[in-house]
Amino acid sequence: MNFKNSLSLCLFHLFLVGCEKREEIQKSLHVEPKASQIVVDKKSLQKELNEIDTNSYLEAYIIHIINNGSNGILGFSGGVMEGGIATKEDAPNIARFVMSLSGKQSSDDNAGKKAELFYTSNCGGCHGNDGKGLNGAFPDLTQKSFRGIEKRKAYLKSNLD
Numbered sequence: 001m002n003f004k005n006s007l008s009l010c011l012f013h014l015f016l017v018g019c020e021k022r023e024e025i026q027k028s029l030h031v032e033p034k035a036s037q038i039v040v041d042k043k044s045l046q047k048e049l050n051e052i053d054t055n056s057y058l059e060a061y062i063i064h065i066i067n068n069g070s071n072g073i074l075g076f077s078g079g080v081m082e083g084g085i086a087t088k089e090d091a092p093n094i095a096r097f098v099m100s101l102s103g104k105q106s107s108d109d110n111a112g113k114k115a116e117l118f119y120t121s122n123c124g125g126c127h128g129n130d131g132k133g134l135n136g137a138f139p140d141l142t143q144k145s146f147r148g149i150e151k152r153k154a155y156l157k158s159n160l161d
């Protein structure tokens with residue numbers, strides 16, 4: 001084999017190696033989930049749907065809204081609710097107090113008294129001291145089912161069809 005031939009063979013080899021590499025990268029970027037992952041995801045969606053009407057789910061939801069706010073997606077004319085009004089430590093007690101307004105939780109200990117004071121000074125202005133909201137502009141926090149939870153339920157159901 002002369003020099004020219006071996007050089008082109010060498011280049012051809014490099015080209016092949018290059019192709020292999022590219023294929024590897026494309027494979028690793030391939031985002032389509034494997035069938036087993038879809039099963040796992042559906043399982044966790046189903047698990048969430050099974051728990052969505054429980055008080056512990058509602059408590060976690062209220063804590064989430066206190067910490068992160070709600071950016072208007074729920075469609076109340078009151079607009080946006082900022083997150084972080086309370087500290088992360090206080091949020092669970094405030095959530096329990098909110099639930100006590102409709103008898104879904106008890107909140108009559110010392111932490112509950114502190115949470116009540118926090119609620120009436122920081123949340124009640126919009127949601128009402130009794131939690132019943134203001135003429136539909138601000139959500140009623142004593143309602144049976146919260147709008148954000150209903151939306152999540154619809155999303156979960158549509159993904160499990």
Ligand code: HEC
Pocket residue numbers: 061062065066070071072073074075076077078079080081082085086094095098119122123124125126127137138139140141145146147148149
């Ligand atoms: C400035 C007015 C304002 C204050 C203060 C406020 N909120 Fe809200 N809150 C809103 C609005 C407006 C929404 C609906 C936002 C949307 O449409 O996404 C909302 C949504 C919520 C929701 C979800 C309701 C649902 O139906 O899904 C919860 C729970 C909530 N607020 C709890 C609280 C708590 C607890 C506090 C006090 C730490 C608080 N909010 C303080 C205005 C307020």
